[in-house]
Amino acid sequence: MQLHNTSQYAIRVLNFFANHSDDRLYSAKELAELLSIPYKFLTKIMGILVKAEFIKSIQGREGGYELNKPASQIKLIDILNTFNDETDNESCILGVGICDGHNKCALHDQWMQPKGLLRKMFEETTLENLTSADCKL
Amino acid sequence: MQLHNTSQYAIRVLNFFANHSDDRLYSAKELAELLSIPYKFLTKIMGILVKAEFIKSIQGREGGYELNKPASQIKLIDILNTFNDETDNESCILGVGICDGHNKCALHDQWMQPKGLLRKMFEETTLENLTSADCKL
DNA sequence: TTTAAATTCTACCTTAGAGTAGTAATTGAA
DNA sequence: TTCAATTACTACTCTAAGGTAGAATTTAAA
Ligand code: SF4
Ligand code: SF4
Numbered sequence A, B: 001m002q003l004h005n006t007s008q009y010a011i012r013v014l015n016f017f018a019n020h021s022d023d024r025l026y027s028a029k030e031l032a033e034l035l036s037i038p039y040k041f042l043t044k045i046m047g048i049l050v051k052a053e054f055i056k057s058i059q060g061r062e063g064g065y066e067l068n069k070p071a072s073q074i075k076l077i078d079i080l081n082t083f084n085d086e087t088d089n090e091s092c093i094l095g096v097g098i099c100d101g102h103n104k105c106a107l108h109d110q111w112m113q114p115k116g117l118l119r120k121m122f123e124e125t126t127l128e129n130l131t132s133a134d135c136k137l
Numbered sequence C: 001t002t003t004a005a006a007t008t009c010t011a012c013c014t015t016a017g018a019g020t021a022g023t024a025a026t027t028g029a030a
Numbered sequence D: 001t002t003c004a005a006t007t008a009c010t011a012c013t014c015t016a017a018g019g020t021a022g023a024a025t026t027t028a029a030a
Helices: A005-019 A028-035 A039-051 A076-084 A108-124 B004-017 B028-033 B037-049 B078-081 B108-124
Strands: A055-059 A063-066 B054-058 B064-067
Touching: A005 A028, A005 A039, A005 A063, A005 A076, A028 A039, A028 B037, A039 A055, A076 A108, A108 B108, B004 B028, B004 B037, B004 B064, B004 B078, B028 B037, B028 B078, B037 B054, B054 B078
Parallel strands: none
Antiparallel strands: A055 A063, B054 B064
8 A cells, every 4th residue: 555666756856856946957866865765776767757758858967857847737646657556447445356336345435535535636736736845855 | 556465365355254154164265266366375365364363264174264253343454464564654655754744745735634534444444344235255 | 089977778686475386284074 | 094175384486666787878078
């Protein structure tokens, strides 16, 4: 019942950029230190974020990364989908496959409300909505 | 964002017993077929459920399993804890460790409400509360 | 032009969850 | 007593996530 580690890192990195929209680039080295993410693993994740067009990269010396689109246009659900997290509609609590009203699993009734709130959170929260002040990185 | 497979199986098995409290034992073979759980994996899980005292086992020929306590006394949270699922209080959405009011992660505000509902569901739902009629096994 | 700081790419190692295989131990029925 | 049905135990394989290593590539400063 947790987000993949990779997704967590990705959210934290993207959130960092959303809160530091000064006109400068941040290198993987800097990010790794600031966010306490293993450097080598971070660069791997950055590659994915670049391909997914959340992040723009400038190569070479003095290069680095910056956000590729406004924070308001990046939803949590998009980030999670990039890492195959929460993406499968099978993410249902007892994973018994596709269910109609008649044929449900034992936890269905209890699960619907929390599930709805979770979906809402992931679908409606953008980087812009995230808390920015006084936050851990 | 899903329960461990093992926890799912465990819940389904225990729920099955809660709904079949006739005075007979069920063997691993039967359960595996009825619930479509790989036999060998099921026996492994049953061993854990027995040690955790959710289930009582009768060995030898004509042996099998039965519930070890009333369904009303088995909470979902207890089952999950048995499989190290949801157990760590670190199961917090961005896993940034222990947080006080001042020092929180970026998702904290959005996460509190769904998290609360989830905890409530796991802590307050017992085998007795689970839907029993017209349900998949 | 050289060099150093950066991203990018490919390949590998590690770990934990998921599942399998085989055998020992138990026990009631025949 | 024998035997077959059962649980219990030990050890292994498979897979995907998490993480590491090293070299190739890009680019601007010196
Ligand atoms: S019955 Fe409901 S809770 Fe259970 S798997 Fe289907 S949709 Fe999900
Ligand atoms: S700040 Fe809140 S949401 Fe984030 S890890 Fe801590 S308790 Fe969980």
